[in-house]
Amino acid sequence: MDKIKIVVDSGNSVDLDEAEKLNIGVIPFKIHFGDETFTDQVDLTSKEFFKKLKKTDKKVTTSIPGVGEFIEILEGYIKEGYNKILCFAISPKLSGMYNMMNLAKDHIDNPNVEIDIINTKIASIPLYFVAKNAAIKAKNNEDYETIYKKALEEIERVNILARVDTLDYLVKGGRLPKPIAQVASFVNFSPIFTMDGGEIKIAKKTIGKKKSFKEFVKLIKDMAKEEKDYILAIAGGESQKEIKDLKKELREEIEKAKIFKESTVPPVFGVHLGPGSLLCSVLSFES
Helix, strand or coil: CCCEEEEEEEEEEECCCHHHCEEEEEEEEEECCCCCCCCCCCCHHHHHHHHHHHCCCCCCEEEEECCHHHHHHHHHHHHCCCCEEEEEEECCCCHHHHHHHHHHHHHCCCCCEEEEEECCCCHHHHHHHHHHHHHHHHHCCCCHHHHHHHHHHHHHCCCCEEEEECCHHHCCCCCCCCCHHHHHHCCCCCEEEEEEECCEEEEECCCCCCHHHHHHHHHHHHHHHHCCCEEEEEEEEEHHHHHHHHHCCCCHHHHCCCCCEECCCCCCHHHHCCCCCCEEEECCCCC
């Protein structure tokens, strides 16, 4: 019988306690505040990250583990008896994690072990459910090929909407040219973002923060209306008031959802979106 290990990076919204229960391996990003470095979820939680991001005037960046470090992790799983390893990496347009995982995979020379790296083309809360489903199936000793195929199908159906209170962090992260952001700020441009083809793109152009919030709510409601059964998930940064307001506006959709999950935006995504970020996904696959 195959022994299956599910692996994600910390751009997935699974927390370490649940990852341990589900037997999910989490590969953490490094988070840099100037010369100060933290390991994501190990010595800096997502909530702590946003509190720190809100106050700092230092340059904030993220980085991936080295290839050699991930090779050692894979070899450790193999020594534990895992012969099927399924890895979920956030979009390579956001980080080099996917490419690094593939480089490490190519160094594993063992004909009895199969390692697959999935480019999920997205990040954060949708991936939590995809990885969770795969991990539950693995714990139930389901066939590896079935788990892999189902994960690919679910990834094709994921979605995410994002709203930010400032475009500054997208500029700092190189996701938005500074001249465009300056013009946008002048006209109070407050767009709603999505991810398409692995990139952060504009889903709805709006002027004014109040209008942006209303359109954000409307888009979520419209997505929920299209599904008979759905999972509703939201995540925020240092944005407790915005989350409270969003939950109030979506109370009917939350009540009707078969699963509702609230979490914090992962730092590797939050470094681009900022402390005032809001994310939402409406997912129609089983969980």
